[in-house]
Amino acid sequence: MMKFLRENAYAAGLLVLLRIYVGWQWLDAGFHKLKDGFDAAGFLKGAIANPVADRATGELVYPTFTTFIEHGALPNVKLVNLVIPLGEALVGLGLIVGGFTAAAAFFGLLMNFMFLFAGTVSTNPWLILLGGIVMIAGANAGRFGLDYYLLPFIRKHVRRHRKDGGGETPPVKRIPPQAAH
Template sequence: MLVEFFRNNKVVAGVLAIIRVYLGYQWLTAGWGKITGGFDASGYLHGAVANATGDHPAVQGWWATFLENVAIPGADIFSILVMWGEFLVGIALILGLFTNFAALMGITMNFAFVFSGTVSTNGQMILLTAFLLVAGYNAGRFGLDRYVLPYIKQMFNEKVQNENKMAQAH
């Protein structure tokens, strides 16, 4: 019942638009700061691995193993993914374009930061993003999704119909 309320109510869509723009602005400014500031993730990644020791480590061993074996060797790629991922998620959320995908990518980055021992605003952003994900299409109702998603759906349906016609002809 609550999920249906989140997914269908137009007042909720308005509140979600405000949340979406707020989150988008947070991502956009964080990404832009990294893009223009010469961001290098390697120091952050090494710091996260260092926090995986002691009686109550901030970083779990399994995540530190991932960071050591995948992220640190690929720090150049991860740097690009983080700064441009943050920036593009921000733009998409502000515009309400592919909102659910942008929210999913944002919450994935937030969890990666939390797993790496950074609390900051990530918990708040995870909670707010969860509302967007639960709301589905309604989160982008007052955004470009309102126009783009029906168009994509129509194009997909036309393609399927054409393929079915061709299959029946053979």
């Protein structure tokens, strides 16, 4: 199944439909937040006040994430208010046009998991399943998209950079010990 997803042209064709659907979900969510304004403060405060906890014991399920929200995200809510909608829109755009497809799927999954850790179920499990398929497919998911042109271009320039000696440590020149006089 992995080989089929990662190498088959028919799978690449089906993945176009899948990534456009998932991409549209992200682009639409990000666009509305960018257009209408977005303030995550209430959501973040709610995630701190009502963290995901075990019903039987009352223990926090994701205590480190709750701490991150309280001490990292909430004090920097203005940055979060920009990063979330912009990230959603860029993930959606990347998936729709098939540019940096696997990276776009990865960052979409990252946001889905963060929303789940904060206690929001919504469409996140569905998008995790579909986005995971796109990410697992890797470059084949963008075969019929910008990745068809982008990935060979990047590979060519990375290889050229390596050939020219860029990025490599030059060999150490050994000087033989001098004979004592």
